[in-house]
Amino acid sequence: MTLTHGLPVAPSRGRLRPLGLDDVTIDGGFWGERQDLNAAATIPHVESWLERLGWIGNFDAAVEGRLPGDRKGREFSDSETYKLLEGMAWELGRRPDPALQARFDAIVARVAAAQEADGYLSTMFGRPGQAARYSDLEWGHELYCFGHLIQAGVARARTVGLDDELVRVSVRAADHVCDVFGLGGIASVCGHPEIEVALAELYRVTGQRRYLDQASLFVERRGRGVLGEIDFGPQYFQDDVPVREATVFDGHAVRALYLAAGAVDVAVETADDGLLAAVTSQTLATLARRTYLTGGMGAHHEGESFGADFELPPDRSYSETCAGIASIMLNHRLVLATGDARHADAIERTLFNIVATAPAADGRGFYYTNTLYQRVEGTMPDPDEPSARASSAARPPFFAVSCCPTNLTRTFASLGAYLATADDHGVQVHQYAPSTIRAVVAGEPVEVKVATTYPATGRITVTAVTAPSAGWSLTLRVPGWASGARLASAGGPAEPVEPGYVTVAGPATGESVVLELPVDARWTWADARVDAVRGQVAVERGPVVMALESVDLGADVATARVRTDAAPVEAEGRVLVPVRTVVPHDGGWPYGTRTEDDGAAERLVPLIAYHSWAERGPSTMRIWMPEG
Amino acid sequence: MTLTHGLPVAPSRGRLRPLGLDDVTIDGGFWGERQDLNAAATIPHVESWLERLGWIGNFDAAVEGRLPGDRKGREFSDSETYKLLEGMAWELGRRPDPALQARFDAIVARVAAAQEADGYLSTMFGRPGQAARYSDLEWGHELYCFGHLIQAGVARARTVGLDDELVRVSVRAADHVCDVFGLGGIASVCGHPEIEVALAELYRVTGQRRYLDQASLFVERRGRGVLGEIDFGPQYFQDDVPVREATVFDGHAVRALYLAAGAVDVAVETADDGLLAAVTSQTLATLARRTYLTGGMGAHHEGESFGADFELPPDRSYSETCAGIASIMLNHRLVLATGDARHADAIERTLFNIVATAPAADGRGFYYTNTLYQRVEGTMPDPDEPSARASSAARPPFFAVSCCPTNLTRTFASLGAYLATADDHGVQVHQYAPSTIRAVVAGEPVEVKVATTYPATGRITVTAVTAPSAGWSLTLRVPGWASGARLASAGGPAEPVEPGYVTVAGPATGESVVLELPVDARWTWADARVDAVRGQVAVERGPVVMALESVDLGADVATARVRTDAAPVEAEGRVLVPVRTVVPHDGGWPYGTRTEDDGAAERLVPLIAYHSWAERGPSTMRIWMPEG
Known part of the structure; x- marks a missing residue:
């Protein structure tokens, strides 16, 4: 039905080929439930807030000549509409829904109406009474907004094809960007990277080389003041430092990670191995x-840095939350480019402990920041008030700066694309969820079914529904934490396997391979250089970080x-640890000789999955717990 | 010669009476050297930067009608000139200097010329092309600037009397503030407290009750949104919380502490014991x-919070650095009001480890922030460029926001006033430095000489130069850290004394009391609730915090x-500790099973006083050192 299989990322080369929403479906389970909640609750919730706050209305105000007087929201609020559109586009690609389609089309029409003749589109700049276009590259976020617009257009192109209104709007915007910021134009960049990754993907969708060249220009200009x-x-x-000279990510985390994702796309498409090696090493x-x-x-x-x-x-x-999503975007690109399991490990960890943590159980509240230690019981957020601040003790319904909720909509809707890849020899499964994976290997169709209740249990059964007549290979990721994993190939005994990728002969039709991951709760310590958690310990269970809540x-x-x-x-589905509660000495001045706390008797206390904390009223919470 | 003995703070009641710059002189030693350096290097250095950056020039520009076009610096830059004037005023009070007097007078004349007919004085607001007066109470800092102007005026009144140009300027400004913000006027406060403490002191200087009432209004209005x-x-x-309802300081530290100092002044002058108890408890x-x-x-x-x-x-x-100075201002007021040694302990600790740390050894560079752990070797600051940022690895010559250098000038110049107090029975010595202290006790003059090389050694000899004919008492502070201190009264044996204040019969003329404080280096641990330094230890030597520098x-x-x-x-005047350097395991992912570092052999490594770190080129430094 579509050209590009519902692929969020589609490199023209690399170690592994992505499989998209047409190739991989998640069939319930931990992530399937969250995808459904995203569709049923989060997308409508976000849409209603964008309407209520007038951020979508800004486009109407632009058309009706009511700007700047009637403008609402921060300078980058257009981008929230674009990210919602991207989320809707992936959701429609995953599962057609006429009602959602109609809402999507209506918003696209309002956005499209505000686009100017030369492709420029912003409710914040360029009109009488507004600052001039590109007069504030540091903070104006114009190119950042274009980036999210174009990513939404790419999602459309990858799910319904190029003959689409949002694709046309995106192409016009991209052409405008190239006209203005190309060689001979404004020789600068946007204060917030995002346009790079978007232009590179639009190149992949359209084949128009100028978009890739422009993305490359933006990557290369940066870092030189x-x-x-x-x-x-x-x-x-x-x-401060050119992309290819940096050794580690620095500064604003979301900015750094979006930029790196774009740099990988540029490196892959231009066969620039030096740039790819630099970003891989930084990651x-x-x-x-x-x-x-x-x-x-x-x-x-x-500085959110x-x-x-x-x-x-x-x-x-x-x-x-957006930094977690950006890290997944980046590491997914690096899985495709390099086939290094460490990037898939990072994706799993971030999915289970950032992406799953941010939304409330009802899909209508969100963490913007994700603390590992909540020291003070907060108040529960007002479900009728957007939060003025990013940090809160529990999940507010929306934010004055609301990048994270919209970013989650697109991430959940496109989640299937992170599960598996293919190459000329077979299929690789990177993330485990009950799912159906279809691919073409050496010209022949392969279909496998993954059955699992992961992460509750560690048994993953991969059954071939359709196997090629010729041999094929099946590669499974053994997570970095999974010492003691065992794999049983079709009909064979379970054999120990080491973390990393393990490749076996693809099972014949109807046969299965079973991976057993040791998800039992385990103690985890930090490198001694992480001073802030010295003398403390955490508990992980499989890929899930656990937490102690008051x-x-x-x-x-x-x-x-x-x-x-x-x-x-582990007892009755719970994880418990032996805990004493201590009574601190209150001496007035907290420094002096070493003191021992008086402690109550030890007892077993249950932990919860970090991703489900703060659902039971005000609380304090910590992941790292002092030993002693 | 003067009415009020060079007193930075002069409450009309309280447990102890302050002694000012006319009563107490520091005679060399640790603090005497720093006072001299302040006069010889820091005051001229700060003055030259204020001229160079045009912040004093803003007053000329106001007079010459060149504002807002020619205005330089941030919205609060006027306050830096006022704080320098206050520093110069105390320095002139401490030790007359005709050249300094001439420079002082010249700046005062430039400031005075910019004052408007109704007493308003700001180079930032109120002119055509500028925002209206008091249109931005949250960030405009107008009342904050008035506060520093008035404090400078108070310093003049306390050193030369009321017949002074800067006093007149201050009184006009204060009258203007009362006119505009009094009952029936603007019922609000300044985003940055400071006017409260200034108006309360101006009341003490002038006896004009309206200044105290206005200070009280500002204290009471706050905390109610x-x-x-x-x-x-x-x-x-x-x-967020009214001053008398808060339980601990919160938010921006300098703002909280200036406000608290002003609240103590209001509480003392209005005999409001509830307010005094609230601020004491918060402290x-x-x-x-x-x-x-x-x-x-x-x-x-x-949020600097x-x-x-x-x-x-x-x-x-x-x-x-300014928060340290503000803490000293507050705790000095509480020493006077309550006579509680814990406040004098806090002053000593802050003097030796914040106030002594901030300035460079040459008096021409400054820390704005005072980190306890410098993780990354910085570059040495350009001595010719003000730092755009507050934090740096070493001491820049000036800052875009340069509150700390000017604050230091007034603190060093007025340091003598923190050493000792008097009451109806005798003299109390709170801080130890070679010094001469004069007081009047029960109508009779007392003069004592303090001889010490503290903090290098712990022996403090207090000799009566002039003792009253009737009996008198001498009270010495035994610091909270000084377990094992001993005191020998005139002619007697050394007896153990406990931390807190110890009072003995005042020695007769020519006789001495000797306090021996155990300044030997000692290990210090933190309360177990300070997670960030769990498993770590610091070294203190007397009141001086030590540091390990790379x-x-x-x-x-x-x-x-x-x-x-x-x-x-302790060997050859140095403090050494047994240290291993370890080689961390680099595993790619810093969490997992507990690992032990491979370590080099143990050796003795010297520590330095924290206040003298970063004087030998780029380095890393830590106060809290991991044990093991």
């Missing part, structure tokens, strides 16, 4: 030294001390 | 739960592990 000075310094928007360094246990990125609230190496305070973790402890989690000489206990 | 909404939230400027709670080992306050870079209780990350310590370790301080089973070693 092309933007004006700002209080946060040039590293905030990655304008691995960031995973090794600047990433939270949850996969979260961004250790400073100030990465901290120094190993500076990862749990209580000041910013771990913006609701379960019956006391502030600050008072908990855990004993780790035996493994955490 | 009178200011508009800002991104940081109302707690940023203490507009003690903040010392117990939200203060760094250095005395530094402010744990978040974002206090963190939650026990949230005190060393690497993200903001500990603004220059001494010969490696990044991140790799150091110290052994604490014996006391730190």
Whole structure:
């Protein structure tokens, strides 16, 4: 039915070929439920807030000549409409829905009506009474907004083809960007990267080389002080070091990660192995030294930025939801380009502990930041008021800066595309969910069914529904945490397998391969260089990070001390750990000789999955628990 | 010669009477050298930067009608000139200097010329092309600037009397403030407290009750959402909770502490014991739960604010120099009001570890923030460029926001006033420096001489130069850290004394009392609730916090592990600790099973006083060192 199989990312070369929404369906389970909740609750919820706040209405105001007087929201609010459209586009690609289609078409029509004759489209700039176009590249976010518009257009092209209104709007916008920022034009970049990845994908969709060239220009210009000075310094928007010279991600986390994703796309399409190696190395360094246990990125609230190496305070973790999504975008590109399992490991960790954590159980509240230690019981957010601030103790319905909710809509709707890939020899399964995967291997169709209740259990059964007549290979990812995993090939005994990718002969039609991942709860310690959690321990269960919440402890989690000489206990579907609650000495001045706390008797206390914390009223919560 | 003895603070009642610059002189030693450096280097350095940047020139531009076009600096830059004037005023009060007097007079004349007929004075607001007066109380800082102007006027009144041009300018400004913000006027406050403490002191100087009433109005109005909404939230400027209802300091640290100092002044002058008790309790709670080992306050870079209780990350310590100065201002007021030694302890700690740390050894560079852990070797600041940012690895010559250097000038110049007090029975010595202290006790003059090389050694000899014919008492502070202190009264044996104040019969003329404080280096641990330094230890020597610097370790301080089973070693005037440097495991993903570092052999490594770090080129530094 479609040209490109519902692919969020479609490189023309690379180690692995992506499989899209037409190739992979998630059939219920942990992620299937969340995809359905996204469709049933989150997309309509986000749409209603964008209407209520007037951010979609800004496009009507533009058409009706009511700007700037009637404009609502921040300078980048157009992008939220575009991200919602992208989410709707993937959702429609996943599962047609006439009512959703009609709502989508109506919003597209309102956006399209506001586009100017030369392709420019912004409700914030360029009209009488507004600042001139591109007069504030540092903070104006015009190209950032175009990027999200174009990504929405790409989602349409990848699900219904090029003959589509949103695709036409996107192409006009992209042409305008190339006209204005091409060689001989404005030799600068946007303060917030995003246009790079969008233009590269639009090139892949349309074959128009100028979009790739423009993406490449934006990547190469950056890092040379092309933007004006700002209080946060040039590293905030990655304008301090050229992309190919950086060694690790720095500055504003979302900006850094979107830029890196775009740089990978440019590197792959231009066969620029040096650029690809640079970004790969930066990504691995960031995973090794600047990433939270949850996969979260961004250790400073100030500037929403990465901290120094190993500076990862749990209580000041910013771990913006959008940074998690951006990390998945980047690591997915690197899985495709390099076939390195560490990138798929990072995706799994971020999916289960950032993407699954951000939305409320009802799909109508969201974390913008994802702290690893909630010290103070907050108040529950007003479900009728957008939050003025990014950080909160529980999940507000919307935000004054509301990038994260719209970003989640597109991520959940396109989730299927992250599960599996193909190459000339077979199929690779990277993420585990009950699913159906179809691919063409060496010209022959393959279809496999993945059956699992992962992550509740670790058994993953991959059954060939249709196997090629010639031999084929099946590759399964053994996660980095899964010491003691075992794999039984079709009919054979379970054999130990090591973390990384394990490849076996593809089973014949009707036969199965069974992977057993040891998801039992385990203690996890941090590298000694992570000072902020020295003397503390966390619990992980499979890919899921666990947390201690005051609701379960019956006391502030600050008072908990855990004993780790035996493994955490699993009983009746719960994970429990031996905890004492201590009574701190209150001496007036908190420094002096070493003191021992008086502690209550030890008892077993249940932990919960981090992704489901803060659903039971105000609480304190910690992932890292002091030993002792 | 003067009415009020060079007193920075002169309450009309309270437990103890302050002694001012006319009563107390510092005679060399640790602080005397720094006072002289302030006069010789810092005051001229700051003055030259204020001229060079055009911030003093803004007053000329106002007179010459060149505003707003020619205006330089941030909205609050007028206040830097006022703080310099205050510093010069105290310095002139401490030690007359005709050349300095001439420079002072010239600046005062330029400021005075810019004052408008109704007393209003600002180079930022109110002219054609500028925002209207008081149109931005949240961020405009107009009343904050008036506060510093009036404090400078108070310094003049307290050193030369009321017949002074700067006093007249201040009185006109204060009258204007009362006219505009009094009952029936604008019922709001300034986004940055400071006017409260200034008006209360101007009341003390002039006896004009309306200044006290206005200060009281400002204190009482606050905390009820009178200011508009800002991104940081109302707690940023203490507009979330009324002053007398708060339990601990919160929000922007300097704002919170200036406000509290003003609230103490109001409470004392209006005999409002409830307000005094509230602020005292907030101060003690903040010392117990939200203060760094250095005395530094402010744990978040974002919003320059206090963190939650026990949230005190060393690497993200903001500990603004101005917050340290504000803490000293507040705690000095509480020493006078309550006579509680804990406030004098806080002053000592903050003096030796924040005020002494901020200026460079040459007096021409400054820390704005005072980190406890410098993770990354910075570059040395350009001595010819003001720093655009508050945080840096070493001490820049000036800042785009340059509150701290000017604040230091007034603090060093008025330092003598923090050393001692008097009451009806005798003299109390709170801070130890070689000094001469004069007071009148029960109508008779007392003069004592304090001889010491403190903090290098712990022996403090207090000799009566003039003793009253009737009996008198001498009270000495035994610091909270000084377990094992001993005191020998005139002619007697040394007896153990406990931390707090110890009072003995005042020695007769020519006789001495000797206090021996155990300044030997000692290990210090933090309350277990300070997660960020769990498993780590610091070293203090007397009141001085020590630090490990990479220059001494010969490696990044991140790799150091110290052994604490014996006391730190003191040898040849240095403090040394047994350290291993470890080689971290680089595994790619920093979480998993517990790992032990491979370590080099143990050796003794010298520490340095924290206040003298970063004077030997780029380095990493840490106060809290991992044990192991």
